[in-house]
Amino acid sequence: MITKTHAIALRIDPFSRTSHVVSWLCPDKGRMTTLIKGAQRPRSAFLGQYDLFYTCELVYYPGVRTSLGILKECTALRPRPELRENWKACVAASYFSDLLHRLTPAGVANGSLYRFAGRMLDFLAQEGGNANALHWAELKLLELVGVGPSLTACVGCGSREFPTAQVAAFSIPRGGLLCQSCRNQSEGALVPIQHDTLAMMRGWQETPTPMIAKRTACTPAQRKIMDKLLGGFLAYHLESSRAREIAMEMLQG
Numbered sequence: 001m002i003t004k005t006h007a008i009a010l011r012i013d014p015f016s017r018t019s020h021v022v023s024w025l026c027p028d029k030g031r032m033t034t035l036i037k038g039a040q041r042p043r044s045a046f047l048g049q050y051d052l053f054y055t056c057e058l059v060y061y062p063g064v065r066t067s068l069g070i071l072k073e074c075t076a077l078r079p080r081p082e083l084r085e086n087w088k089a090c091v092a093a094s095y096f097s098d099l100l101h102r103l104t105p106a107g108v109a110n111g112s113l114y115r116f117a118g119r120m121l122d123f124l125a126q127e128g129g130n131a132n133a134l135h136w137a138e139l140k141l142l143e144l145v146g147v148g149p150s151l152t153a154c155v156g157c158g159s160r161e162f163p164t165a166q167v168a169a170f171s172i173p174r175g176g177l178l179c180q181s182c183r184n185q186s187e188g189a190l191v192p193i194q195h196d197t198l199a200m201m202r203g204w205q206e207t208p209t210p211m212i213a214k215r216t217a218c219t220p221a222q223r224k225i226m227d228k229l230l231g232g233f234l235a236y237h238l239e240s241s242r243a244r245e246i247a248m249e250m251l252q253g
């Protein structure tokens, strides 16, 4: 049955000389892929109607025997041209789209995640690429897919007592802080986290937009801890990709 939806283009792969396979994020289907037949032909009705980071209106036939749908019509709703003109914004949006592609399951509706993705791409288009804003987005995205890191309570016993005289510790496999006594019984990688960095990340978890994160002047030490914690946690949950490393290097350099 022919279906209509809104969708954000996360990834475009060539399929044949003139066709594309596009991975989309939709509010009602999560991640889905469609074939665009003849997309590259000179008179194709699809020309200029979709590209990476666009939000589009799609009319498509869902796949019957496979998960691959066939796109019938596509109209660009928000092309976000700034993401192709500003290289830092482009680097950040590319990493963010790659992360969405790898973190979101196919076929699972998540309207909040879809709205978050659109707002974050709008932010990057208006404000440009920024490493802090991406760290903020990583925190929010992990939360939206149900694996948000626990930065206020111990994941072992629930204690909220983290004396400032001691460096706190984040367990990568358990996805949160461990208090001193739980730490002694725990296995797996621990990332030491200083209290100033912890307070900053807790603050970012509470803020609804990346603006505060973007305006925070991090010290090199804070940045290093945050990068190690979020990078380690994402690598634990996802298949390895160098996209993160490359984007962070380019935006911090």
Ligand SMILES: [Zn+2]
Residues within 6 Å of the ligand: 154, 155, 156, 157, 158, 159, 178, 179, 180, 181, 182, 183
């Ligand atoms: Zn504990």
